Amino acid sequence: MNKKGVIIGVIVIAIIGGIAASLPSSSEPENLTDERLRGTISTSMGSPILGDPLAPITIVEFGDYQCHGCYNWFVNTKPAILKEYIETGKANLIFVDFAFLGHDSPTAAQATYCADDQGSYWDFHNLLYSSHESQIDNGWVNSERLKAFAFSLGLDMDLFESCLDSEKYSKRIQFNNQQARDHGVRGTPGFFIISSDGQQQIIGAQPFSVFKQIMEPMI
């Protein structure tokens, strides 16, 4: 009887342990399904989709908020892509973090998802690039400044601060960084133009003409 009791006890503990281990912790990626697989890239942990989710082309941008090249692309190329392709429903854009440049880069990336919790991902993303400073780790995207950015957007500061301070999205950033490495991204910004015909990589902050040349035949 005692033996039986011990065996049942061990089995029960093993089942409970198994169930507990399979439950996601708060800092783990929440959804690792392939429902947002674009080409070979899992964008499920990336930004919300900018533009029509059903557009024939998806532009995946791997970027770092402290990268000056990303800022150059944001200022010089992105506006034309928004106007010609995203606003017209020909393409959509997903930003996937590749936060490798400095110590503040992953924090900045996490902050965008904290803003996303309040439906303000793209506002926060745009504000970060609009406020870009070319120096790395000089404090322009440290925790305090990120909170100040959130405040300026009118976000709920209690929610935002608890999200940022708890590093809730650290594993999400790690997942995105790994996506970049797995796809041979060797610097930022790096792009993949994906359609039903396949995917084409673009390295660096290239001008609009290059994107146009690649995307036109895909439409």
Added chain:
Amino acid sequence: MVQTIKLVFSNFKYLLFSSVLFSSMMIGLLILSEYIFLEPYVVSHIPSGTELEFVLIFIISVLSALVIPMNIFRINLLKASRQKMGGGIFGSIIGVAAGACSCGPVGFAVISTFGSIGVTATTFLTNYELPIRIIAIIILVITYFTTIKSLKIECKINP
């Protein structure tokens, strides 16, 4: 000064070397600094706000293409000391290094290979890109004028 430059570059070998040095430095630096892209198409552009960096790259390339052949001329023909040559090469190298390590493939490779030391080095070279390039230009200008002065004396050129 013009006579000294003529003396060195009237020799076709030095003119050719200077042209090759200028072209390779200029094109190399423009590729590293993402003014020229080779893939998927060869394309060049100057993003707005980066004009000053472009001008500094041009100045470093011109000065390197002047200073290094002039010093090789001194060493080959006059058997002069290699001290000034060092200044020219040092100026060129730090001028190149300043822009190479950013968020592009070189910066990424440095960070991936050297970890936190790589991050520190990349951060330094990126944050101080402009001052480093200006220092490189100052070194090259000083080397240029001291080389001209030496050549005038060593070759007994009368102004």
